[in-house]
Amino acid sequence: TSRWKVCETGKGVRGQRLRGGVIKMAIADSPAWNKYQEQEQEPEHVSRKAISDSLAWKQLQQHMSEIKKTHLRELMKDEQRCKSMIKEVDGIVVDYSRQRATLETVEKLLSLAEEAKLSEKINAMWSGKHINATEDRAVLHVALRAPRDAEIMCDGKNVVPEVWGTLDKIKDFSERVRSGKWIGATGKVLTDVVAIGIGGSFLGPLFVHNALETEPACEELAKGRSLRFLSNVDPVDASIALKGLDPETTLVVVVSKTFTTAETMLNARTCRAWITSKLGVDAVSKHMVAVSTNLKLVEEFGIDPKNAFAFWDWVGGRYSVTSAVGVLPLSLQYGFDKVEEFLKGTWSMDEHFRNTPLKSNIPVLLGLLSVWNVTFLGCPARAILPYSQALQKLAPHIQQVSMESNGKGVAIDGSPLPFEAGEIEFGEPGTNGQHSFYQLIHQGRVVPCDFIGAVKSQKSVYMVGEKVSNHDELMSNFFAQADALANGKSSEDLKAEGVPASLVPHKVFTGNRPSLSILLPNVDAFTVGQLLSLYENRIAVQGFIWNVNSFDQWGVELGKSLASRVRSQLNAARTKEAAVEGFNYSTTFLLQHYLK
Numbered sequence: 285t286s287r288w289k290v291c292e293t294g295k296g297v298r299g300q301r302l303r304g305g306v307i308k309m310a311i312a313d314s315p316a317w318n319k320y321q322e323q324e325q326e327p328e329h330v331s332r333k334a335i336s337d338s339l340a341w342k343q344l345q346q347h348m349s350e351i352k353k354t355h356l357r358e359l360m361k362d363e364q365r366c367k368s369m370i371k372e373v374d375g376i377v378v379d380y381s382r383q384r385a386t387l388e389t390v391e392k393l394l395s396l397a398e399e400a401k402l403s404e405k406i407n408a409m410w411s412g413k414h415i416n417a418t419e420d421r422a423v424l425h426v427a428l429r430a431p432r433d434a435e436i437m438c439d440g441k442n443v444v445p446e447v448w449g450t451l452d453k454i455k456d457f458s459e460r461v462r463s464g465k466w467i468g469a470t471g472k473v474l475t476d477v478v479a480i481g482i483g484g485s486f487l488g489p490l491f492v493h494n495a496l497e498t499e500p501a502c503e504e505l506a507k508g509r510s511l512r513f514l515s516n517v518d519p520v521d522a523s524i525a526l527k528g529l530d531p532e533t534t535l536v537v538v539v540s541k542t543f544t545t546a547e548t549m550l551n552a553r554t555c556r557a558w559i560t561s562k563l564g565v566d567a568v569s570k571h572m573v574a575v576s577t578n579l580k581l582v583e584e585f586g587i588d589p590k591n592a593f594a595f596w597d598w599v600g601g602r603y604s605v606t607s608a609v610g611v612l613p614l615s616l617q618y619g620f621d622k623v624e625e626f627l628k629g630t631w632s633m634d635e636h637f638r639n640t641p642l643k644s645n646i647p648v649l650l651g652l653l654s655v656w657n658v659t660f661l662g663c664p665a666r667a668i669l670p671y672s673q674a675l676q677k678l679a680p681h682i683q684q685v686s687m688e689s690n691g692k693g694v695a696i697d698g699s700p701l702p703f704e705a706g707e708i709e710f711g712e713p714g715t716n717g718q719h720s721f722y723q724l725i726h727q728g729r730v731v732p733c734d735f736i737g738a739v740k741s742q743k744s745v746y747m748v749g750e751k752v753s754n755h756d757e758l759m760s761n762f763f764a765q766a767d768a769l770a771n772g773k774s775s776e777d778l779k780a781e782g783v784p785a786s787l788v789p790h791k792v793f794t795g796n797r798p799s800l801s802i803l804l805p806n807v808d809a810f811t812v813g814q815l816l817s818l819y820e821n822r823i824a825v826q827g828f829i830w831n832v833n834s835f836d837q838w839g840v841e842l843g844k845s846l847a848s849r850v851r852s853q854l855n856a857a858r859t860k861e862a863a864v865e866g867f868n869y870s871t872t873f874l875l876q877h878y879l880k
């Protein structure tokens with residue numbers, strides 16, 4: 285049933301009315317399809333009270349049938365509604381009037397927030413309670429960007445001085461490297477940095493680096509320097525990361541919260557060999573530094589603990605870009621002061637999140653609307669569409685933040701969720717995406733879209749003879765796409781335009797497809813920080829409402845442990861000690877084929 289609910293808005297899926305009024309049967313009407321549907325399992329018995337048992341939830345379900353009768357085209361005519369759905373925070377304009385929601389929907393979502401004890405959960409996070417229950421940890425990435433004089437307590441201790449202890453150490457170290465006071469083993473200045481890390485120890489720093497790389501002030505600050513990332517264990521990635529670099533002028537930063545991640549440690553050993561084969565073993569102390577919570581393993585690896593930058597177990601990997609994980613490589617590239625602007629941007633949005641009443645709190649409202657889209661309207665995916673090339677890595681980063689956080693099947697108390705949580709995130713910068721997957725978004729499945737644009741471009745190109753600047757051209761698409769999705773185009777309009785009847789169904793746009801518009805003043809260190817915090821906090825809100833633990837990631841473990849079993853078998857088979865055994869037929873066959 286739920287499958288068909290998802291399809292409901294994409295009218296015409298089940299049966300196509302052909303010319304002459306003949307109904308063509310769809311594959312979904314076939315006996316084989318019905319049999320498949322019958323086989324679907326009922327969810328496991330839910331013993332504990334879930335948020336979906338609450339009155340607020342039930343009222344939203346009832347309200348859903350009302351909303352399904354309305355079309356965004358009509359909702360957009362209500363100017364009062366639209367006006368109250370456009371908010372501005374510290375220069376960022378957020379317009380959620382193109383969500384399939386009325387003011388009543390928002391009221392009902394706020395009642396759900398109350399029922400889910402959202403304010404209490406936000407307070408628990410900020411006050412250092414161990415809300416990551418399965419790992420018995422606090423969740424305090426917000427403390428990483430707090431001003432020096434702030435007080436954020438964790439286990440009876442203010443953590444802000446420690447945070448600033450590391451920030452001061454990064455400032456000092458990065459200034460010494462950038463100024464040439466810290467030199468390599470052969471006396472050369474270190475101009476190139478390779479940051480090794482994966483997942484949260486890579487995606488956030490990559491996103492911010494890409495966003496700043498083309499910003500004029502940052503370009504100036506990074507002159508003569510380069511920052512590269514090495515994440516994949518695929519040897520191709522190492523060859524790309526090291527291509528054209530000389531160990532004599534390269535600093536390698538090994539970034540790993542645990543310092544045990546297989547891919548990162550193998551890449552770290554690869555880079556260590558690359559350095560020592562040319563410069564000797566002693567060069568490691570000048571050419572390799574680390575960022576980790578596990579300083580013991582850093583030392584065992586051979587990196588001087590003096591050259592290690594700490595963070596804490598209350599920082600989740602995917603929330604760690606504002607720790608040394610991101611701050612160190614970015615400071616080496618752009619200087620600490622620039623990175624501090626980024627931290628200030630995140631803090632400005634954090635403060636808004638912490639202090640603003642729920643009804644005008646942007647991360648809260650957007651989080652609630654995402655829950656509405658996913659769980660009530662049945663849209664499991666979200667497209668993140670920055671109309672800014674500089675934000676090209678926003679979607680991959682948010683993919684991890686969101687999907688590793690909320691892709692869960694049980695509530696925080698371990699009871700199975702009686703509804704789907706989590707959101708499938710994907711995206712590409714506009715306008716590239718328009719020539720790729722927008723077809724599906726406009727006429728296929730309903731995918732709520734986040735459009736992100738900037739008033740001012742990092743670059744201005746305005747050629748003589750062109751009617752608009754390149755940035756205006758880009759932004760014309762930003763404005764147009766949201767209305768195309770909302771309004772669509774009817775068969776009546778098409779007929780009036782003289783479109784041949786046989787083509788009309790193919791050219792109809794049903795519209796009624798929700799989107800969100802986020803308009804930044806520009807893309808710089810501060811606004812990138814604001815945007816990051818907006819997403820981080822919004823995703824936390826979604827998890828708080830679904831009542832999942834957004835801060836653990838047990839789902840990544842099984843694949844890792846199976847890989848380690850395969851690894852030892854591969855090793856044994858290669859050294860002819862043992863045959864491949866203990867796997868199912870398929871894996872055994874594939875492994876044997878691979879080994880052959």
Ligand code: F6P
Pocket residue numbers: 482483484485539540541542543544545548601602688837840
């Ligand atoms: O993929 C699982 C994960 O644990 C992520 O949560 C984390 O960001 C990544 O691996 C890297 O972990 P580490 O920083 O410990 O190397």
